[in-house]
Each structure stands twice: as C-alpha cells, then as structure tokens.
Amino acid sequence: MPKKLAAGNWKMNGTSASQTEVTALCGGIEQVSCDVLLCPPATLVAPMASWAAGSTLSVGGQDCHANATGAHTGDISAPMLADAGASHVILGHSERRADHGETDDLVRAKTQAAHAAGLIAVVCVGETEEERDAGRALDVVGAQIAGSLPGGVTGANTVIAYEPVWAIGTGRTPTLDQIGEMHDFMRDVLARQLGDQGRELRLLYGGSVKPGNAAEIFAVPNVDGALVGGASLRAADFLGIIRALDAA
Numbered sequence: 001m002p003k004k005l006a007a008g009n010w011k012m013n014g015t016s017a018s019q020t021e022v023t024a025l026c027g028g029i030e031q032v033s034c035d036v037l038l039c040p041p042a043t044l045v046a047p048m049a050s051w052a053a054g055s056t057l058s059v060g061g062q063d064c065h066a067n068a069t070g071a072h073t074g075d076i077s078a079p080m081l082a083d084a085g086a087s088h089v090i091l092g093h094s095e096r097r098a099d100h101g102e103t104d105d106l107v108r109a110k111t112q113a114a115h116a117a118g119l120i121a122v123v124c125v126g127e128t129e130e131e132r133d134a135g136r137a138l139d140v141v142g143a144q145i146a147g148s149l150p151g152g153v154t155g156a157n158t159v160i161a162y163e164p165v166w167a168i169g170t171g172r173t174p175t176l177d178q179i180g181e182m183h184d185f186m187r188d189v190l191a192r193q194l195g196d197q198g199r200e201l202r203l204l205y206g207g208s209v210k211p212g213n214a215a216e217i218f219a220v221p222n223v224d225g226a227l228v229g230g231a232s233l234r235a236a237d238f239l240g241i242i243r244a245l246d247a248a
C-alpha cells in the first residue's frame with residue numbers, strides 16, 4: 001500500500017503573514033502518519049521551507065519550466081525550486097492547462113525536468129464537465145496519463161492527482177462511485193504501463209475536498225490522499241482533512 005499523502009495547493013494565495021497558519025499546521029501534524037505537503041506560490045517556497053524546518057511538513061512548487069536555466073523571463077526551474085527547499089512540484093494543474101495552454105507534451109517535459117532535479121512530480125489530470133457529460137472522462141484521463149508521464153516514472157518520484165475540472169473550487173464533487181471508477185481505471189492503466197511501480201504510485205483525488213467530505217472520499221479504494229486547494233489555506237481546515245486521511 002502506498003503511503004498516504006495530503007497535499008495543499010495554495011494557488012495565488014499567501015504572503016509572509018501566512019507563517020502563523022504554517023506554524024499551526026506543523027504543530028498539528030506532529031502525531032499524524034500520512035505525508036503532508038504544502039505548495040505555496042513561488043515567493044513563499046523558501047520562507048515556508050524555513051518555517052517548516054524541524055517538522056514533517058514538505059514544501060513544493062506549483063509549476064516549473066522544462067529547462068534548468070536560460071532566457072525565460074518570469075519562469076522558475078526545477079533545480080531552483082529544489083535549491084529553495086522544495087521536495088515536490090505540482091505539474092499540469094488544470095488552471096495551468098487552461099490559463100497557459102499547457103499540453104501533455106509540455107507537462108511530460110516538465111515532469112522529466114522535475115525528476116532530473118530530484119523533485120517528486122505531482123502530475124494533475126482530469127476531465128471537463130463537457131467531457132464527462134459526453135461519456136469521455138475515462139478516455140480523456142487515460143490520454144492525459146499516457147501523454148504527461150515520461151519514461152522513468154516510479155512510485156517514489158511521481159504522484160498522480162485526479163482533479164475533475166468542474167469540481168475545482170466549485171463545491172461540487174463527483175459521486176463516490178465516479179471517484180472509485182476513475183481511480184480503479186487509473187490504477188489499471190498505470191499497472192499495465194509500469195508494472196509494480198504502477199501499483200506503488202499514489203493516486204490523489206482533488207476538487208472541493210473539505211473536512212466534511214474527506215472521510216467518505218478517503219474510504220474509496222485506490223484513493224491514496226488528496227490535493228486540496230481552498231481548504232488548505234487555513235490550518236484548522238487542512239488538519240481536519242489530514243486527520244480524516246490518517247484515520248482512513
């Protein structure tokens with residue numbers, strides 16, 4: 001069984017004033033056995049890594065460039081994130097796919113760059129509402145997995161987050177049956193593609209996870225944790241989710 005992971009995605013939120021929440025979170029996870037990760041905006045990666053020093057909290061970026069250095073104004077590379085204290089990086093989030101036109105090919109190149117820098121890639125996939133209504137959710141996610149993962153993926157260097165686009169920030173979640181169907185499907189695809197490593201990869205569910213719905217989601221087979229947006233901003237909410245994961 002892969003070790004469970006609760007990952008928080010702060011998106012474009014957080015300043016130096018966020019230290020109190022991070023300190024509270026670090027105190028709250030002292031007794032939990034699952035892995036806990038927070039991915040703040042790039043400006044907070046280094047400060048958060050120092051706030052988290054001595055705790056079990058891991059820190060990650062929300063994106064990286066496919067190259068290690070070069071003339072790419074405004075971009076940040078995987079070795080830079082690692083240098084700032086990150087151990088993980090979220091890649092291919094649907095907001096980046098939509099806002100910045102990121103394709104599976106680009107996500108694959110970024111994932112390769114993350115691995116080369118020693119970072120664990122949290123690769124996001126998920127269908128739009130239109131695609132689900134058309135009965136294409138499994139096909140879309142299968143194609144994203146096939147296209148977004150480079151060679152050399154293992155359970156140690158990659159995590160997959162299934163985030164239906166229509167569930168992100170909307171307060172709507174798929175039914176437990178829909179989550180279960182997708183996670184079983186992803187497990188099968190990965191096991192076929194990667195053998196034993198495919199069984200080791202952690203599969204996170206993301207999209208409107210809250211303390212109130214976390215326990216039932218974590219009881220679904222092949223759900224190894226969550227990628228949490230809004231509810232990761234406050235330590236009290238995120239801790240509610242983390243405790244539910246620990247108890248699952």
Ligand code: PGA
Pocket residue numbers: 009163167168169170171206207208209227228229230231
């Ligand atoms: P949400 O975001 O929890 O606010 O729905 C999830 C995500 O985008 O990772």
